[in-house]
Amino acid sequence: MIHAIGIDIVEVGRIEDIINRWGIAFIQRIYTQEEIDYCACKARTSIHFAARFAAKEAFMKCLxxxxxxxxxxxxxxxxxxxxxxxxxxxxxxLADRLASRGIMTAHISISHTDNYATAMVILEKT
Ligand SMILES: CC(C)(COP(=O)(O)OP(=O)(O)OC[C@H]1O[C@@H](n2cnc3c(N)ncnc32)[C@H](O)[C@@H]1OP(=O)(O)O)[C@@H](O)C(=O)NCCC(=O)NCCS
Structure with missing residues (x-):
């Protein structure tokens, strides 16, 4: 059964500004190395960083x-x-904490344009 849903939308320009201002300090505070590597090989990295920011916020809303x-x-x-x-x-x-509440599955969907990135998360409870 569905435990919670969460959605978030982020302005790509806002994330771009933060990255330009704080650089790697911001990136390493928010993203895992795997995420950084993924975004780094994209043409416009900030779109993908923004999408991941939206994903994390959407997940937070579920908790x-x-x-x-x-x-x-x-x-x-x-x-x-x-x-x-x-x-x-x-x-x-965190995985252990979720499991202790019976939350075993998390679904995510992401979409982005040049200006906005959005993500939706659904947590499923057994
Ligand atoms: C996968 C697909 C749905 C992505 O859609 P899009 O409009 O290009 O891109 P969006 O901005 O909406 O979404 C991009 C995100 O979708 C996610 N995504 C990529 N492939 C995916 C897939 N196969 N299934 C679900 N999500 C996918 C990724 O998270 C990606 O963002 P990220 O690279 O930052 O992680 C699209 O490329 C596709 O393959 N569509 C199939 C239908 C089709 O071929 N249509 C063309 C007919 S002419």
Whole structure:
């Protein structure tokens, strides 16, 4: 059954400005190395960073205050499988916390234009 849904939209220009201002310090605070490597090989990296920012925020919306406590953006990663399909991957501690609540599956969908990136997350409970 569905435990929660979350959605977020991010202005690509906002993320671009933050990256231009804070550079690697911002990137390493928010994204995992796998995400950084994925975005780095894209033509306009900020679109993909923005999409991942939206994904993390959408996931955060799915968590109640209680579950959200102590979760950071780097605990959540978007990984694309060999077909390009995005999948959410969690830091072990967060995965364990989700599992303890019966939340075993997370679905994600991402879309972006030059100006906006959006993501939707659905958490499923067994
Ligand atoms: C995969 C597809 C749906 C992406 O759509 P798009 O409008 O180009 O791109 P969007 O901005 O909406 O979405 C991009 C995101 O979709 C996700 N994505 C990529 N391939 C995916 C797939 N096979 N399934 C689900 N999601 C996918 C990725 O997360 C990607 O963002 P990321 O690279 O930053 O992770 C599209 O390329 C496709 O293959 N469509 C199939 C139908 C088709 O061939 N139509 C053309 C008929 S002429």
């Amino acid at each position: 109640g205050d209680d579950l959200r406590h102590g979760v950071t953006m780097r605990h959540i990663a978007v990984v694309n499988n060999r077909n390009g399909i995005p999948v959410l991957k969690f830091h072990q501690g």
